[in-house]
Amino acid sequence: MIRDASIADLPAVAALYGREVVGGTASFEMDPPSLAEMTRRFEAVRRHDLPWLVAEIDGTFAGYAYLSPFRPRPAYRYGVEGSIYVDDAERGRGVGRALLTALIERARAMGLRHIMGAISDSTTSEASISLHHALGFRDAGVYRQVGWKFDRWLDVTLVQLDLSPDGHPPRTPGLDLTGGLA
Template sequence: MIRTIRDAAEADLAHIAALYGREVLNGTATFELEPPTREEMARRYAAVKRHDLPWLVAELDGTFAGYAYASPFRPRPAYRYGVEGSIYIEEAARGQGVGRALLEALIGRVRAMGLRHVIGAISDSRSSAASIALHRALGFRDAGVYRQVGWKFDRWLDVTLMQLDLAPEGEPPTASGLDLTGGLA
């Protein structure tokens, strides 16, 4: 099996929108209730790229297997050194190292930009043990839990917050951070 991690392109948006749409309808990794259109996913993709942040695609043997991207953590200027990471994996590709490869690549790209934090907000803590374990294995630490903040599939869902410090000693920033004047993704 050949695993490839590459930059996403607009040609990937149909696969990205389809995967995300399935997660909206059938999963708890997102609290959206209606799948966004391909056009809306293109708008979100463009917003991430406007910030020069990574949006990556994974392939297994040349077949789309998932994606990950970083988006600004919050809109206020003091937050310009932190991003939130998002990862979605095709069901058939789960358990094959795709999530780990995407998250490692995303962390590498963000680190190279001189940013300080990667935040993970993992929905449905109860059924996301593998995602939480993956984040811990890559150095994320627990930062808290929002309890029962989402209502989906006739039940309350938690969100586990995790944080990776890319400069754990608290050194001053090595880059100017994100330009947040253009709005968030």
Template sequence: MITIRDAVESDLPLVTALYGREVELGTATFETDPPSLEEITRRFRAVRGFDLPWLIATVDGAFAGYAYATPFRPRPAYRYAVEESVYVEESARGRGVGRTLLAAIIDRSHQPGLRHLIAAISEGATGAASIGLHSALGFRKVGTYRQVGWKHGRWLDVTLMQLDLAPDSAPPAGSGWLVN
């Protein structure tokens, strides 16, 4: 059974290990050196400081992955959009963990002021599956950055996808991710 809950700092060693493997072996991130636990803790605290979600998935009680939302860009005019990231343990892939995490991030992003959820999906072993998952949950392709990343001896594209949380063009109803 898949369970989703808010992350706590004691989860961060498992998060750091999963992300570190993706940095070293995968293409879902363009980082090339795995960040330390201290750096992941700093990032976690920053996300929580914006009151944005950072979630943990477990399968039958075992850590299976995580997802979070961050400000799309740091400038204030972008405060109505967030970018999501989902990482799933290799042993848990194909079991609905990514879908459950992404659905939970979407649900938690329906808060006053947020209008758009953005995904930046790099090509590679999991890229096509991630694009399919995002499409199935309502995201639409909005562009592609061609050959913007060099990793593992090759150029990589990044597909941009967007989910409209509040698609009307009314003025913002809240402050977005800006914390007053």
């Protein structure tokens, strides 16, 4: 089940993200953010009326995903960046696909133009890269050896989904970027 996240979900969100910070390469942070910091990030995303979603399997938290503004300049107001985190125990069960599909549907309904993804550690993130490709994302480049974590250099693979490939002018005003980025 995919649903909108609430403040009550943030302890589980912070715990999952904290495990990724400490033991994984999906984040280049080195110290897990506090619950207060994760709450601040959640509220920043919601201030932009962007989705922050939670996945549950049999009523148990399985992962989360959200969209955030791509860049702070006004011309970028039709682009967002997607972030997805799935609990290790739930990987391979379609949670990531369900979350990413829901983000795409929400972004399209908002009249946005692009969803960008930055997938860390290209050498061990084949499943994430393949998922994005399967849902229509195209390669947009690679930042090579830009992160140093766990005593090695890490790449970041950039992907992009064009939600309006016909190129028509925007039908909505886009994101209000005056409130700052998440």
